[in-house]
Amino acid sequence: MMRPEVVAAPLADVDTVFLDLDGCVWFGERLADGAVDLVEDLRASGRRVGFLTNTSNHGTAHVAAKLQRLGIEATVDDVIMPVDSLAEHPWLRERPPIWFFGPPEVRQAVADVTPIAESPDGAELVVLGRDTHLTYDDLADALSVLVRGGRLLAFNVDPRVPVEGGRMLPGTGAIAAALSYASGVEPEVVGKPSPVFFEAALRRFQATSKRSVMVGDTLDSDIAGGAAVGMRTVLVGDARPSKRDPSPIPDHHVDRLREVWSLFAR
Ligand SMILES: [Mg+2]
Secondary structure, eight states, X not given: OOOOOOOOOTTTTOOEEEEOTBTTTEETTEEOTTHHHHHHHHHHTTOEEEEEOOOOSXXXXXXXXXXXXXXXXXXXXXXXXXHHHGGXXXXXXXXXXXXXXXXXXXXXXXXXXXXXXXXXXXXXXXXXXXXXXXXXXXXXXXXXXXXXXXXXXXXXXXXXXEOGGGOEEEOHHHHHHHHHHHHOOOOEESSTTOHXXXXXXXXXXXXXXXXXXXXXXXXXXXXXXXXXXXXXXXXXXXXXXXXXXXXXXXSEEESSGGGGGGGTOO
């Protein structure tokens, strides 16, 4: 007698799941449908869940508190952001004086890594986050570092941040692009898709890339970055076209976050 064939779910062997936040787990203040259940199901099945976000306008404590407020159990140890891996970036190895152009909330965390110069004249490079109160003078100060030959280190180069109701906010990448256009200096990225960032996340979770998956809504940061370090990848929703050639190809694609669980269990 033939036994019925048992086909394992494609991600059954994955033990660590990295979830993107903006446009994946949440849209501004609104959680994606099924987000609470997905995280609970993953944890109940013995898997570790990390929130791997390019958020650059807040610190880790703010993001963990927001997860809690929206109903997802999380501590700062579950959240990995660009500011967390800044210390490991090769450009900052010698702890050069930098010009910080970003939100006040992460200023201290940046200053803990490398000295922030008193004026743009004393800075060797610009570290850029998403300052939602930026002024023309802020752009001019950062530009003055770049035209003297300084480099541009951006927390991310994401063009947009999706929030409630399909509305989009200009991302850190939009500010980086303004500086880049004015100076001719291309930005380097601290967060996704930088392999330095993904490897820091794997170390933090004591995970192997082979048994990890990156779940996110953008081809250029989530899918390209996860794939580059050997993680499996899941694209959620209708991604904007990639700027890369060839375009990154996710291992799996679902329309909605709540469908992700079906990749882990049948
Ligand atoms: Mg996203």
